[in-house]
Amino acid sequence: MSGSHESTSFAALRGQLQEAAAEFAGGPDALEGILLGMVDDVDRAVREPLEIFPVCHHSPASALAMARRLREKQPKVVYLELCEDMAPLLTELRNCRLPVAVQAFAGDVDGFPADWAPLSVVAPITEASAEYQAIAYALDTPGVELVLVDRSSDHVFQWDRRDEPAGEETGTPQEDGAALHGEAVGVGIGDLRPRFAELEEHLLRHGKVRHWSEWWHQYVEVPLGDSDHDTYRQVMFLVGSLFRRLAPGEGSRLRVDEDRERYMWTRMREHLAASGTDPEDCLYVCGAFHAASRVEEFGVHGGSDTFTISPRTATTWQYGLIPSSHAAIEAQFGLAAGSVSIAATEWAKGLKRTRVKPYVLQGQAGKRKSAGTQAAVVPAAPSGAAADRLSGFLRRPPVLDGLDEAELLGWSVEIVRAARRGGYLASTADAIAVFETSILLAGMRDRAKPTPYDFQDAAVTCIEKDAVPGRRDVRRLVEIMMGGDRIGRVGYDSLPPLARDVYDRLAPLELKLEQRGVRRALLDMASRPELRSCSDVLWMLRRLLPQGAARPIMGERRLGERSIQESWDLALGTHQRALIELGYEGVSLEQVLEQRLRRDAYGPRATTATVLAAVEDALLYLGGHRLADELGTHALKVLAAERGVDGAPEVLRRVRALLAYYRTSEPVLPGWVESFVKTGYAHYCTLLPTAFRDEDATVGQVAAMLGFLFSMESLALSLGCDRTQLELSVAQSHPDDPSKTALLWAAQVQLGTLSRAELRARCDELLDNPLVVPAYPRYLSGFVHALEPVPGLADVVVEAVSNAFGRLPDTVLLPWLPLLITTLRSGAADLAPLMVREAGRIFPGRLAELDAWVPPWRMPETNPFAAKPVAEVRRGAALLTAHPAACDAVAGLLGCDDGWTRPDAPALSGVELLTTHPAACDAVAGLLGCDGTWARTAGPSPSGVALTTRHPATSKALESLLARA
Incomplete structure (x- = not known):
């Protein structure tokens, strides 16, 4: 066609718009420039030798127009606006049930900030979309080449600006179906939505609609449903130009759009030059927004050396298909709820009305080849000779469909x-x-x-x-x-090796796990030992997949314990996306679990408790000791580097569990466990005085430290630790907090530096001091926490609580009773049962016995040697003479080293024995409760009469032992 015809093809439309702008604005202004610029954009796109097919994302009208144009033109090359690195995945769509999404996933990043990981890009595909029609045509038509020309997944994040407002391709997922895409960046074709808020509000208000999806359906989708090819293209070019020219002219969003257009035209020119294909035999499928581009690189004759594509980073990308849904697409791209389902219904109605035969991939899951008749196709004019169809379309009143x-x-x-x-x-x-x-x-x-x-x-x-x-x-x-939230499914052959391996290993369960919904699995390992491997897989899935994918109903797995029967609720089909993404991390569950355990243990924020949890999981799910020993050795380094006590309770719990496991299942403790106990003993002894004074350290954390020191003391001492270090650490502790003070007293009782009688006396002093009584609940909280390191103090704690309730008046007791309850519940809820059991043992079980009940701490102490019967004393003397060796040992303990009396020596009386063995007499007197001192370090020994006069009780006791026997 001649150039004059090209320049005048839209002359009439220009004149009409110019007159309308002058009449509306009263003269030439910016409105005229916008309207005429839109016509120029349409004219430029229409005259491009490489035919541009503008589409809207998930639009039935675009899909119908695409199916008609493909059968009419039969292009040899289809250029598609989709990430170029996703091309190998498109053939796998045959094994899937739409909607699904093509995904690029990167767990480890190299070249991007570490806090961005994991990176994920998804491109959802539905049946009622123009891109699916183009893909199905290209893959199933011999001699047709499909070329993806949009930026790669790596460039999506290279051009991302996380510190600026989110662009058109980001969205916040909503509920249920939206979770299928998670936090992935969505890439779509033909995202047509005005970016000028005032424009969108104007369109919705004057269109008498509530949201953008309804406006598009009413004023674009329905009128274009039965239009011819040229009208469809020109209208879509016009709409894309309108939104583009009214979009903000600055910002990273517009820069990214223009870079994408430069990228795509650069790739298309490179392919045309390399393949020698005639542009007339090609079709370029892109969004209408990008079809109205004004960049210098636009067109096959555009600038070829003005844009340089940057290299990709060293990030390794994994590719796969994940299930999608209508709700996920709506949430990802900001569409109204239900709009994609309505579009699917309109697509089915449009096929019946127009009798267009759609393209469907051979072997598409859930689809049969369409046998419908094909509508008669009227060849369209060449792209460069397209007549002005906009004038007639804009002048034509809306077609009012009859009421059905x-x-x-x-x-x-x-x-x-x-x-x-x-x-x-x-x-x-x-x-x-x-x-x-x-x-x-x-x-x-x-x-x-x-x-x-x-x-x-x-x-x-x-x-x-x-x-x-x-x-x-x-x-x-x-x-x-209207169609519901259709959820797609990825077929078995398109799953990554890990997902297929999971289904294969769970095959003995004989369940349809690939289907959505919950399946109940019953495992009786006693009668079917082969199900033990299924149990191992399920427990690993529970550890790796989101909650609800594999939920145990009956059975548990702990260190040293294995269930013989288990019951599971499985929803692997519902969580197929998570299972597929596991396949991006490895080829087996064991490999992925080991990688995650290492990542948790060696991460920059790993604590000792985190590493010990990884050790426990390695023993539970992976078996063996290679990984557990490696992680345990690393726990030593992490513990030595810690300067806080935040994780002390968790460390204590996990170390106790690991010790119990190794002692019952292994002949000897692993070397790292012994080293951990030694290191932990010295480490917590060093931190103990500081923790007692630190306001940020809670009483529970300090109690956990003491629990580690006291419970591991015997093992630590056997490994060479010194108990003096613990005694010095406790002696250097001087807390100010009442709860920590009570905890320190309990530690002193455990070490023997404070007697129980002195502890009871201090508790009584607290109750007698009216200034301290308001803080008494905090002391009780410390005593309850002390049950962790010193469980033998349960009776003292019960006594302290009972004395408070028995001695304090109601005017004092009632105000701080709520404080006592809340303090015990928040700080010592797990230790309160020990105190309750002790109270149940001490207090009477019946109400009638309460009046005559006397607390054990108020019972008078009796002397066990005060009143021994003569018969028992004589039996004791007989035992002494019958077992002289035992008697010699007892005599040595009492300080008697004179030996036995010769048989021919006269028997000594009681008084003579007292004066002969004063040291032994003092020892016996102490046992009998006499506090006098018989032996003197200086001065003459008193006579027997003086001794018996001074110590009559001892004299009588010895007379009974020696003389009467």
Whole structure:
């Protein structure tokens, strides 16, 4: 075609818009420049030798136009706006049930900030999308090449600006279905949405619609559904140019869009030059926003040396297919809830109305080859000779479709039936009301035929009254009725090796685990030993997958324990995305679990408790001792480097569990366990005085430190530790907090530097001091925490609490009683049962016995040697003479070293024995409760008469032992 015709193809439209702008604005201004610039954008795109096919994301009108154009043009090369590194995955769509998403995933990053990891990019694909029609045509048509020309997944994050507002490709997932995409960056084709907030508000207000999806359906989707190819292209070019010219002219978002356009045109020119393909035999599928581009690189004759593609980073990307859903796509790209489901319904209706035969991948899961007739195709004019179709389209009044009463009536009956199943008190009258209200709302909005959105509003108005009786409201019921939230599934052959290995190893369960929903698995390992391997897989899945994917109902796995019967609720089909992403990390569950345990243990924020948890998981799920010993050795280094006591309770709990496991299952303790006990003993002894004074260290953490020191003391001392270090550490501790003070007293009792009698006396002094009584609950909290390192003090703690309730008046007791309860509940909830059991042992079990009950701490102490019967004394003397060796040992303990009396020597009387063996007499007197001192270090020994006079009780006792025997 001649250049004059090219320049005048839209001359009439330019004149009309120029006149309209002058009349509207009263003269030339910015509006005229915008309107004429839009026509220039359309003219430029239409005249491009490489045919550009503008689309809108998940638009049935775009999909229908694409299917018609592909059958009409039969291009040899299809350029598609999709990340170029995702091309190898597209053939795997044959094994999937749509919707699914092509995903690029990177767990370890190299060249990006570490806190960005993991990186994920998804490109969702539905059946009612132009991109799927292009993919199916290219893959199933011999001699056709599909070339992805958009930036790679690596460049998506290279051009990302995390410190600026989110761009068009980011979205925040909502509930349920949106979780299928997680926090992945979404990449779509033809994201048409105005970026000028005032423009969008203007369109919604004057269009009498609620959201953008409804505006697009009413004013673009429906009019373009039956249009010819040239009209479709020009209208989409015009809409893309409008939104582009009214978008903000600055910012990283626009820069990224223009760089994407430069990137795609650069890739297409490179391919054309390398393959020698004629641009007339190619088709470029992109979003209408990018089709109206004004960059210098636009077109096959654009600038070829003005843009340089940066190299990719060293990040290793993994690729796969993940299940998607309508709700996930809506949440990812900011569409109205239910819009994708409505689009799927419109796609099915459009196929029946136009008789267009869509392209479907051979072997597509859940699909059969369409046998419908193909609509007659009228060849379109060459791209450079396209006539002006916009003038007629813009002048033509909207086509008012006739009311399809059968369709609307079916909707009304179906929504009432669904509402009654959902708990609503709906009836036939409500169906009639919904029918009439839909027509009324459509008329108020200048529509002859109610749209699905009009029907949805009418259903909410007529059926939903005050409250929602069930799980779903009426709006959600309408979305389900219009098609529901279809969720895709990735086929077995398209799964990564790890996911296939999981399904293979769980095959003995004989369950359809690839399907969505919960499956109950019963494992009886006693009768079927082969199920033990299934149990191992399930426990690893529980550790690696999100909560709910594998949930044990019966059975548990602890160190040294294995269940013989287990029951599981499995939802692997529902959590297929998480299972697929595990496959990006390794080829087996064991490998992925080992990598994660190492990552947790060697991470920059790893603590001693974290490393010990990794050791425990390695023993539970992986077996063997190689990894456990390696991580345990690393725990020594982490413990030695710690200067805080935040993790002391967790360290104590896990060390006790590991010690119990190794002592019962191994002949000797591993070397790292012994080293850990020695290091921990010295480490906590060093930190103990500081922890007692530190305000940030809680009483529970200090009690855990003491629990480690006292419970591991015997093992630590056997390994060469010195108990003096602990005694010095406790002696240097001087806490100010009442709870820590009580904890220190308990530690002193355990070490023997404080007697129980002195501890009871200090508790009594606290109750006698009115200034200290308000803080008494905190002392009790410290005593309760002391049960962790010193469980033998349970009786003293019960006594302290009982004395408080027995001695304090109600005016004092009642105000701090809530404080006592809250303190014990928040700080010592796990130790309170020990105190309760001790109280149950001490207090009477019946109410009638309470009046005569005397607390054990008020019982008088009796002397065990005070009143021994003569018969018992004589039996004792007989034992002494019958066992002289034992008697010699006792005599040595008492300080008697004179030996036995010769048989021919006269027997000594009691008084003579007292004067002959004063040291032994003192020892015996001490045993009998006499506190006098018989032997003197200086001065003459008193006579027997003086001794018996001074110590009559001892004299009588010895007389009974020696003389009467």
